[in-house]
Amino acid sequence: VKINSCFKKIFFVIISFLVFLFYSEAQTPDSSVIRSIYNEALLNGKSYEDLRELCKNIGARLSGSAQAEMAVKWSEQKMLSYGFDKVSLQPIIVPHWERGNTEVGWFQIKDKINKVNLLALGGSIGTNGLISGELIEVNSLEELKKKNSKDIKNKIVFINQKMDDTFIQTFKAYGSCYPIRGNGAVEASRLGAKAVIIRSLSLSKNEHPHTGSLNYNDSIQKIPAAAISTQDAEQLSTAIKNNQVTFSFEMDCRLYPESPSFNVIGELKGIEHPDEIITIGGHLDSWDTGEGAHDDGAGVIHCLEALRIFKSLKLKPKHTIRVVFFMNEENGNAGGKSYAKISSEKKEKHIAALESDRGGFAPRGFVSDGNENELKWMQSIAINFKNYDLHVFDKGGGGVDIGPLKNYFPEIILFSFVPDSQRYFDFHHAPSDVFENVNKRELELGAAAIASFIYLLDKK
Amino acid sequence: VKINSCFKKIFFVIISFLVFLFYSEAQTPDSSVIRSIYNEALLNGKSYEDLRELCKNIGARLSGSAQAEMAVKWSEQKMLSYGFDKVSLQPIIVPHWERGNTEVGWFQIKDKINKVNLLALGGSIGTNGLISGELIEVNSLEELKKKNSKDIKNKIVFINQKMDDTFIQTFKAYGSCYPIRGNGAVEASRLGAKAVIIRSLSLSKNEHPHTGSLNYNDSIQKIPAAAISTQDAEQLSTAIKNNQVTFSFEMDCRLYPESPSFNVIGELKGIEHPDEIITIGGHLDSWDTGEGAHDDGAGVIHCLEALRIFKSLKLKPKHTIRVVFFMNEENGNAGGKSYAKISSEKKEKHIAALESDRGGFAPRGFVSDGNENELKWMQSIAINFKNYDLHVFDKGGGGVDIGPLKNYFPEIILFSFVPDSQRYFDFHHAPSDVFENVNKRELELGAAAIASFIYLLDKK
Numbered sequence: 001v002k003i004n005s006c007f008k009k010i011f012f013v014i015i016s017f018l019v020f021l022f023y024s025e026a027q028t029p030d031s032s033v034i035r036s037i038y039n040e041a042l043l044n045g046k047s048y049e050d051l052r053e054l055c056k057n058i059g060a061r062l063s064g065s066a067q068a069e070m071a072v073k074w075s076e077q078k079m080l081s082y083g084f085d086k087v088s089l090q091p092i093i094v095p096h097w098e099r100g101n102t103e104v105g106w107f108q109i110k111d112k113i114n115k116v117n118l119l120a121l122g123g124s125i126g127t128n129g130l131i132s133g134e135l136i137e138v139n140s141l142e143e144l145k146k147k148n149s150k151d152i153k154n155k156i157v158f159i160n161q162k163m164d165d166t167f168i169q170t171f172k173a174y175g176s177c178y179p180i181r182g183n184g185a186v187e188a189s190r191l192g193a194k195a196v197i198i199r200s201l202s203l204s205k206n207e208h209p210h211t212g213s214l215n216y217n218d219s220i221q222k223i224p225a226a227a228i229s230t231q232d233a234e235q236l237s238t239a240i241k242n243n244q245v246t247f248s249f250e251m252d253c254r255l256y257p258e259s260p261s262f263n264v265i266g267e268l269k270g271i272e273h274p275d276e277i278i279t280i281g282g283h284l285d286s287w288d289t290g291e292g293a294h295d296d297g298a299g300v301i302h303c304l305e306a307l308r309i310f311k312s313l314k315l316k317p318k319h320t321i322r323v324v325f326f327m328n329e330e331n332g333n334a335g336g337k338s339y340a341k342i343s344s345e346k347k348e349k350h351i352a353a354l355e356s357d358r359g360g361f362a363p364r365g366f367v368s369d370g371n372e373n374e375l376k377w378m379q380s381i382a383i384n385f386k387n388y389d390l391h392v393f394d395k396g397g398g399g400v401d402i403g404p405l406k407n408y409f410p411e412i413i414l415f416s417f418v419p420d421s422q423r424y425f426d427f428h429h430a431p432s433d434v435f436e437n438v439n440k441r442e443l444e445l446g447a448a449a450i451a452s453f454i455y456l457l458d459k460k
Numbered sequence: 461v462k463i464n465s466c467f468k469k470i471f472f473v474i475i476s477f478l479v480f481l482f483y484s485e486a487q488t489p490d491s492s493v494i495r496s497i498y499n500e501a502l503l504n505g506k507s508y509e510d511l512r513e514l515c516k517n518i519g520a521r522l523s524g525s526a527q528a529e530m531a532v533k534w535s536e537q538k539m540l541s542y543g544f545d546k547v548s549l550q551p552i553i554v555p556h557w558e559r560g561n562t563e564v565g566w567f568q569i570k571d572k573i574n575k576v577n578l579l580a581l582g583g584s585i586g587t588n589g590l591i592s593g594e595l596i597e598v599n600s601l602e603e604l605k606k607k608n609s610k611d612i613k614n615k616i617v618f619i620n621q622k623m624d625d626t627f628i629q630t631f632k633a634y635g636s637c638y639p640i641r642g643n644g645a646v647e648a649s650r651l652g653a654k655a656v657i658i659r660s661l662s663l664s665k666n667e668h669p670h671t672g673s674l675n676y677n678d679s680i681q682k683i684p685a686a687a688i689s690t691q692d693a694e695q696l697s698t699a700i701k702n703n704q705v706t707f708s709f710e711m712d713c714r715l716y717p718e719s720p721s722f723n724v725i726g727e728l729k730g731i732e733h734p735d736e737i738i739t740i741g742g743h744l745d746s747w748d749t750g751e752g753a754h755d756d757g758a759g760v761i762h763c764l765e766a767l768r769i770f771k772s773l774k775l776k777p778k779h780t781i782r783v784v785f786f787m788n789e790e791n792g793n794a795g796g797k798s799y800a801k802i803s804s805e806k807k808e809k810h811i812a813a814l815e816s817d818r819g820g821f822a823p824r825g826f827v828s829d830g831n832e833n834e835l836k837w838m839q840s841i842a843i844n845f846k847n848y849d850l851h852v853f854d855k856g857g858g859g860v861d862i863g864p865l866k867n868y869f870p871e872i873i874l875f876s877f878v879p880d881s882q883r884y885f886d887f888h889h890a891p892s893d894v895f896e897n898v899n900k901r902e903l904e905l906g907a908a909a910i911a912s913f914i915y916l917l918d919k920k
Contacts, residue, residue: 042625165502168848168905204900362822362880364849388628389824389880391851420822420849420880422901440664441882445628 030384033315034452038388040309041448047305048440050078051298051360055291055435062122062288063328064096064259071284072262075300075325079266082308084323086269089262092338094328096256097123099288105197105226105249107135109239116232118197119209119289120253121181121225122331123216131156131224132248133194137240141179144187153192156247159184160199160237163425170203170421171358174428177201185225186217196225197247199233201425207231208430211287213331224251263335264325268310270458272318277343279322279353280306280454283329283336283401290433294424297435298360298443300325302417305447306454317458319351326401329357333400340404350408352457354415355399356450359427360438361419363389363449367396369406370413381456390449392418415457417450490844493775494912498848500769501908507765508900510538511758511820515751515895522582522748523788524556524719531744532722535760535785539726542768544783546729549722552798554788556716557583559748565657565686565709567595569699576692578657579669579749580713581641581685582791583676591616591684592708593654597700601639604647613652616707619644620659620697623885630663630881631818634888637661645685646677656685657707659693661885667691668890671747673791684711723795724785728770730918732778737803739782739813740766740914743789743861750893754884757895758820758903760785762877765907766914777918779811786861789817793860800864810868812917814875815859816910819887820898821879823849823909827856829866830873841916850909852878875917877910 041047058074061067072089079087105118120126133156138144140161144152159180167173180198188196200210209229216222226249228236239245264284270276282299286292307323309315326335343350354366365385368374378393385391398406398414405412419442427433501507518534521527532549539547565578580586593616598604600621604612619640627633640658648656660670669689676682686709688696699705724744730736742759746752767783769775786795803810814826825845828834838853845851858866858874865872879902887893 038628039626165901166499168498170901362882389852392849422822422905423899426899439883439886441625441630445882 030456033455034384036313037309037451037455038448040312041305041444041451042441044312045305045444045447046308047301047443047447050304051293051301051438051443052435054297054301055293059291060288061284061286061292062097063094063261063285063331064256065288068261068285068327072264072327075264075284078304079264079323083311084266084268084307087266090265090339090342092261092263092327092334093258094261094334095332096259097331098253098256100126100252100254102250102252105228105247107236107239108246108248109243114235114239116236117207117209117229118226118249119211120251121214121227122211122287123214123255124185124225124251124253125222126252126254127195127224127250130248130250131195132246135240135245135247137237141183141187147191149191152188154194156195156197157188157193158197158236158247160233162199163201163203165203170425173203174201174425181212181227182215185214185223186220189221189223193223195223198225198227200227200230202230202428202430204426205230205234208432210429211289212429226251261327263327263339265322266307267320267322268307268317270319270321271316274320276319276349276351277322278319278351278454278458279324279402279405280450281324281326281401282356283327284325285327285330287330287429289429289431290427291435293433293435293438294359294427295429295433296329296357298438298446299356301443302356302360302447302450306451309447309451315455319458321454321458329400336401337404340408343405344408350405350412352413352415353398353402353405354417354450354454355402356417356446357399357401358417358419358421359424360443360446361421361423362442363446364418364420365390365392366415366453367392367394367418368413368415369396369398374413377460384452384456385449388445388449417446419446490916493915494844496773497769497911497915498908500772501765501904501911502901504772505765505904505907506768507761507903507907510764511753511761511898511903512895514757514761515753519751520748521744521746521752522557523554523721523745523791524716525748528721528745528787532724532787535724535744538764539724539783543771544726544728544767547726550725550799550802552721552723552787552794553718554721554794555792556719557791558713558716560586560712560714562710562712565688565707567696567699568706568708569703574695574699576696577667577669577689578686578709579671580711581674581687582671582747583674583715584645584685584711584713585682586712586714587655587684587710590708590710591655592706595700595705595707597697601643601647607651609651612648614654616655616657617644617648617653618657618696618707620693622659623661623663625663630885633663634661634885641672641687642675645674645683646680649681649683653683655683658685658687660687660690662690662888662890664886665690665694668892670889671749672889686711721787723787723799725782726767727780727782728767728777730779730781731776734780736779736809736811737782738779738811738914738918739784739862739865740910741784741786741861742816743787743795744785745787745790747790747889749889749891750887751895753893753895753898754819754887755889755893756789756817758898758906759816761903762816762820762907762910766911769907769911775915779918781914781918789860796861797864800868803865804868810865810872812873812875813858813862813865814877814910814914815862816877816906817859817861818877818879818881819884820903820906821881821883822902823906824878824880825850825852826875826913827852827854827878828873828875829856829858834873837920844912844916845909848905848909877906879906
């Protein structure tokens with residue numbers, strides 16, 4: 001009898017568990033709202049045409065450029081046209097660097113000239129006319145740092161670190177190569193190099209060079225730095241194995257005085273806690289090549305569309321949902337830093353923020369920097385997304401634009417939208433990051449996923 | 461004490477469950493094999509270059525064409541070059557239909573001529589010179605069936621059924637529109653129509669028409685049938701709202717006598733149960749437009765590469781793993797039917813089969829037609845794939861090529877590889893189904909997912 005009663009209790013635990021499983025799979029009021037959100041994005045969505053306008057009517061929009069200011073005006077008008085409660089421009093100061101008109105390079109082995117496709121790294125100084133030198137190849141920053149300055153002095157350093165194909169998440173492969181772009185110029189100059197050339201940070205082998213920001217160090221001589229295409233990097237590396245190679249290039253890029261620019265902000269006022277803010281956003285600026293379609297046209301359009309869907313479906317958020325198009329993520333992050341600082345100065349209450357800056361690909365899910373309880377909440381809402389092919393609800397970082405909020409609002413929870421990462425580095429910072437490489441449905445599904453996630457977060 | 465002892469037991473159950481969870485997340489011998497499989501696919505993979513050869517050196521390869529026979533020879537040589545245990549050609553008989561040289565159409569409103577992009581549906585009769593008629597639009601096969609024959613007689617029927625954007629799985633949207641292509645000609649002819657034009661089965665709006673097979677019925681007059689691009693369908697539908705529209709087209713497609721062709725088969729002999737066969741495959745034939753890159757070049761290459769990886773890593777399967785490149789999936793399925801029949805006649809033992817025929821996109825998982833126990837097994841192996849972004853382990857159909865095996869081997873379990881479906885119908889049966897629209901990493905990850913899945917299935 002004792003055992004019997006005990007088994008009954010175990011049986012009860014198991015049954016309760018099964019009942020819980022059953023209910024958690026059943027239709028919920030949330031599931032019909034989420035279905036409406038997806039239908040709005042897929043049937044009446046504006047995201048694809050909005051992205052087309054941003055890419056085709058404006059195009060590349062590096063901070064400080066006329067195109068970036070055109071993008072600011074366009075964004076303001078777009079938010080106004082969607083009837084958001086409050087649309088404003090937040091003044092910031094951004095760097096203004098231009099690559100200029102001349103950008104050409106080649107390598108020479110004996111009497112053979114081989115042109116390479118290159119792009120100055122963002123922020124690089126120009127070459128002040130043609131610059132030539134013996135090329136020396138290293139495969140990582142660590143290898144470079146171990147070199148003697150006599151081996152490097154007056155040479156051009158070629159850092160040929162290949163992104164690791166075996167990382168399933170391509171951002172991890174990018175992260176491990178990022179230092180060659182960020183710090184290659186400083187480390188090469190420290191040893192007396194006259195310039196640095198890096199292999200583009202891309203997993204695909206093709207003819208497109210990929211730019212991106214570099215860092216200089218005020219105490220180290222600035223030297224010019226450029227990225228060559230992965231295809232050219234492979235050819236150059238083969239050539240250099242058995243030959244002395246001379247590399248020559250010219251770039252007339254230069255830094256101009258800082259200019260005024262803006263974050264663009266729109267919001268839907270919360271009906272229960274209007275003073276508590278959930279920020280969603282991406283960055284409006286892009287590199288000066290391609291059209292900034294995936295990076296980060298898709299991200300700002302995702303968030304714009306998410307708020308438009310709320311408005312269109314008359315979903316009244318409890319908290320204020322604010323969409324922010326950050327300026328200057330690519331080369332300074334003035335937008336993200338200023339937004340956080342001004343929010344703090346205004347004594348606003350920021351409870352959460354979500355960033356979309358990983359491209360407009362098919363959604364996989366969301367990551368959060370929250371604690372165990374927050375992760376449990378994320379996992380508890382996963383069931384709502386099973387039929388929408390979202391399955392990533394894990395720990396992870398927020399993003400560059402929203403990151404500074406954490407410094408002023410330690411309690412804030414940061415989220416990042418996670419689309420599939422496989423194709424991202426085919427296009428990232430390259431001439432190929434154009435509208436045509438964004439798929440309409442994948443973009444729309446991203447906007448719907450973000451709107452649905454924010455809907456659940458707001459009512460949590 | 462009684463209650464105490466009972467809680468102890470409940471406690472024990474919970475702890476056991478937690479221990480089980482912990483172990484199932486921990487490193488297993490399987491996880492290191494799977495990691496090796498992925499590394500081989502991503503670092504030393506042949507899939508992308510093999511697909512390039514198939515698409516660029518051979519191209520479109522409809523059953524009965526010279527290119528299809530070239531593809532057979534190429535496949536045989538490729539399997540031999542990878543050292544598979546046994547490579548053979550299995551003779552089959554296939555239909556031979558050609559679209560010919562003339563394929564042109566337009567619609568006329570008053571004095572205005574509008575050219576449309578069209579493709580004869582596979583198997584259609586030609587028009588026997590130019591054919592013209594008043595166009596009548598319907599939005600579904602059901603709407604057509606309700607019409608009076610006096611409204612249809614001698615007219616050209618335009619079936620403008622839009623694929624439903626709200627299906628998250630695009631194959632479901634395809635499935636619900638499929639009847640307009642399969643049965644539109646029969647149903648229109650039954651009411652006296654002289655020809656039928658359908659809206660292409662695609663979710664994207666662009667200028668490419670999408671072909672595909674149609675069915676005729678011997679007791680109903682055969683009429684010509686063609687698909688027009690979704691863009692043209694929208695324009696035509698707008699035009700027809702307020703105007704009488706005349707549609708004209710000419711196609712000189714025709715059916716030739718049946719021809720001999722082949723399934724191409726290679727295998728790795730099982731070391732424990734060599735007589736028990738696991739078939740993996742896709743179809744070698746394609747439509748006669750584009751290059752059959754996603755449909756189904758990617759599928760055959762996935763399976764070829766999976767077996768090559770086994771060979772290359774010296775993985776010795778317990779059961780015989782057989783890769784089959786089926787011929788004639790697109791317009792008759794002679795390959796799938798013959799393979800099943802011959803397997804039965806030879807009294808082979810077929811325990812499982814897996815098909816890849818949903819394109820070369822980023823993997824999502826696998827579906828199976830097995831019973832509850834089989835589904836439980838699928839779900840039990842899901843943990844091995846979490847770090848590889850696979851999350852679909854559900855019930856679902858096998859596929860056209862392996863389907864006939866079920867008729868002869870009722871115990872067989874059929875599996876289908878499930879990649880992301882969002883972009884598939886942008887390219888399906890269209891001139892845009894070319895190599896350039898397949899992403900290298902997405903293709904490689906598909907091959908690795910299939911090889912890993914087969915590894916686990918074989919040792920189950």
